[in-house]
Amino acid sequence: MARTTLRSMLLAGAVALAAFPAAAQTLEVAIDGSPAGLDPHIITAFTSFMVVNRTIYEGLTSVDKDLRLQPGIAESWTVAPDGKTYTFKIRSGATFHNGAPVEAADVVASLKRVLGKDIASPLASRLAAVDTITASGSTVELKLKEPSAPLLTSLATIAIVPRTFETDKDGLQKQPVGTGPFKFKEWQPNGFIALTKHDGYWQKGLPKLDGVKFNIVPESATRQVGISSGQYAMLPNIDAATALQLKGKPGVKLAETLELAYTLVGLNVSKPPFDNAKVREAVNYAVNRDEIVAAALFGAGVPGGPLSPALKDWAVDVKDFPCYKYDPAKAQALLKESGVAQPITVSMSVLPRQDIKDIAQVVQQQLGKVGIKVELKTPELGQFIQDWRNSNFDMFASTNAGSPDPDDYFYRTFRTGGSTNVFKYSNAEIDGLLDKGRATTDTAARKADYATVQKTLACQGPIVHLTYGQLFTAMRQNVTGFEIVANRSLSYLADTSAK
Amino acid sequence: MTIRRLLMARLLDLVVVLFCVSVIVFFMIRLIPGDAVAIMLGANTEVTPERIADLRHRIGLDLPIPVQYAGWVAKALTGDLGTSLWTGRPVVQEIGLHVWPTLQLTVLALVIGAGLAVPTGVLMARLRGRFADGAMRVVTVAGLTIPSFWLGIVMILALATWAPTLQALGYVPFFDDPLGNVTRLLLPAFALGLPILANLSRLVRSAMLDALGQDYIRTARAKGASERSVLYRHALRNALIPFVTSVGIMTGYLLGGAIVVEQVFAIPGLGRLILGAIAERNYPLLQATILVVTSGFVVVNFAVDLLYLAIDPRVRA
């Protein structure tokens, strides 16, 4: 009896395989979470960004695989010498998925939509410097209140949508319309998001695929089995542990890059013991970053300073930070000097993500060795975010997305009163340098200033920067043309084919 | 007459219970720390407090909770259960999409459990004696207490090891690919159905053993009736009442178990919907989904009670 059932089960499976071969040229992608919606001006989380950025939507500018600026919907632009007027020439021949051509008016409407109060887009602060937006013919002119060096990079993340959506709150969440190589077809919440080829895409010959299907598969083992069996053709942006398990599996290949995002431990400098710069420095000496890379990242990563080594033009080599040399004795000496009562007992709030939980456990043990007793708390995500936002923590372990321009990250994180300066960090010297870096477009001068900023922040800042991990994408052997990008964008899906 | 009165009383209870459930759920989910806006914005964005206030206003979270509840009840009474926070899709539609996978999974688990229970139980009844009794007990109790999510993970591991090319995971809608749909649900349904199989096959076994010792079997045998037909008819009838009760009790287990099994096997059912809605604090969606699941549960229990009345004349008396 039992044997017959098993046999018929297997038989049914085999028949299913034979009768339904994978549809030609639709790429089956497996991702771990559902986006909260598909409106590019509302959703900002990694998963959501990954699904829509450069697949459905495009911005005025774009960023290539080396994180360098490239044209997008704007085919070219000019910046006035005072750095306060940007003029973009809109590409002719670009069309929306609904067939309408992309015009200057659409660009103006899109930017205004992001700034609109009713839409309440969280991206508005990226356009905070913008004063007026005007269209004339096929050009769009942005006048700024003050020069803003990161504006061009920011614009790559702001999707251009048809002008009819300027005041429409819900339309795009359900039925996204963009200019990207793929258009939206179907969304089964918790099941999949299906995209099909946009025939009127402005880059001739692209996309090469007929469609992309994002399958939502929360269980890591299930995704792994899926790509090994060929059910899925791509697992984008996976961590080292998963990649290690897929390495050498027949039919599977891996692409990798150093990630722009980094892991960190944040310190609340508004209360003891981390209001004391010596204690913060001691933590830096007590943390063994190489061990964290080995333990939590399976060796796939590098110790990281305030800027990702992926930002080759800006990042200072971590060898130049004295406190990056693991030295528990020095840490203990600093703790003694600081005059803070020992032993120090603090709690650490941990972002509920597996790699962060792993890192937190290693850091806990390392700090324990120099006499800082850490109690780990893993609140649920919503609670974590609330505590983080309200500066309700001694320490926290988390990850941060990183940005291709240093100003974007530094200013909001370390400037006194910065929007994500939840550490309550305030340092007049840093403030001065950040204000200067923001206002000038002279790259050499900015570079020197930001180097000073990095050196100050690395050892005594409110953030103990830990590691930059290696980011992987697993693909079936037959998938070609895809490039992995450090900011987790799947922009190269347009160039991908699967034969 | 008495039956009708009994029914009416139970129905009234049902309505009162569901109303209380709706109140509890509404307030409980709003007590969960962290609100929808904070979650949607993620851990680190450059958002200003004014923007957060705007977003809260956009989805109506800035109103006092009792006002929100009154608004919800007023709409719910007209049949409008609200819209999902961010997608703006009616929650009824979202629930509709997720009901089928769960229903299919639970029904398949029940079918596997109940279907295999009869032959397994009969087979087990053949093995008698002191050692066999103990062994049967141990095996069924083990089946009853095996954690379904662990079984699921072990099955995935086995699949990866022994049949790496078999595409038996995930979910495809029935009408897209009926065969693929059923094959992909087999593993999770088995993981979910095993405790049911263990429980029910034990019932069948003891009913069979009881029946074998009864007078009427001996009578039937003496009359020359086919032993087999008598045995099955009587034994299975005896097993029916505890069988139905167990199935009723098992529905609660199935709904709970499905939450975890769906997570492991990537099935887009109600369990995933609920966990996802909790994670993003999607209040209207969570509210309606829990209400629907709970109603389903209560109604099934009610139906089991009715069935009980129909099968067992003693309860009626």
Add this chain to the structure above:
Amino acid sequence: MRHRLLAFATLFVAAQGLLAVFAAWVSPYDPLQQNVLARLKGPSADHWLGTDQFGRDVLSRIIHGCQASLAVSVGAVLAALVLGGTLGLFAAYYRGWTDRLVMRAMDVLFAFPVLLLAIGIVAVLGPRSSSAAIAIAIVYVPIFARLLRGPALVICESDYVAGARAIGAGDARIIFLHILPNLASVVLVQTSLLLSAAILVEASLSFLGLGTQPPTPSLGLMLSEGRNFLMLSPWSAIFSGLAILFLAFGLNLLGDALRDTLDPRLRGTS
């Protein structure tokens, strides 16, 4: 046979209980001690059940995990027994509107599927082992209330209780001295069975990240963390799942054997 099964089940549960209570003495390693170089290894002479992703000894973590699981489950079920049992007894003893009110409230709690209600409660209280315990306790209150109310109703009508009342015994005295002891066997059996179920609920909550938090060892959590490394080294996931199974199995078998021994009428009906 019946007694032999009971003896076996008792021994099985007692052995696990002792292991859990004396976890700190019994386990070969510190369950939190990391050793990255020796991570994700299979069973060996040094580590009988292998090591996890930080090189921690799986056996030691499982022994401590059993302690955590049992602590949460036993605490929760006892709390539910006290609270639910009291409610049930009072409802049966006083009848009338007390009975109706209490039992309707129990119906409302009973209307939720167990795991769903537990998830909701933990979401409100925040994920930690104490929340899981509270959630399980709340979920089981109506079960004990219903369980005790039925037989208590029968006993309340008995001559025995009427006699006690006649000689002027107080309400509390009657409930606790005369009614409760008569229900001991029912309670014992059901407590054992519900403990088994509580182990599984606690494991499910930890598995979903809603129970005990790392680095504290917990069986559900170990299974959940271990599944991320399933293809590299499945040992942590397999053995922690087996441990959950053993705990739940032992308690269930014990409840089953107890029922046979204490109440032969019920033998074999369920």
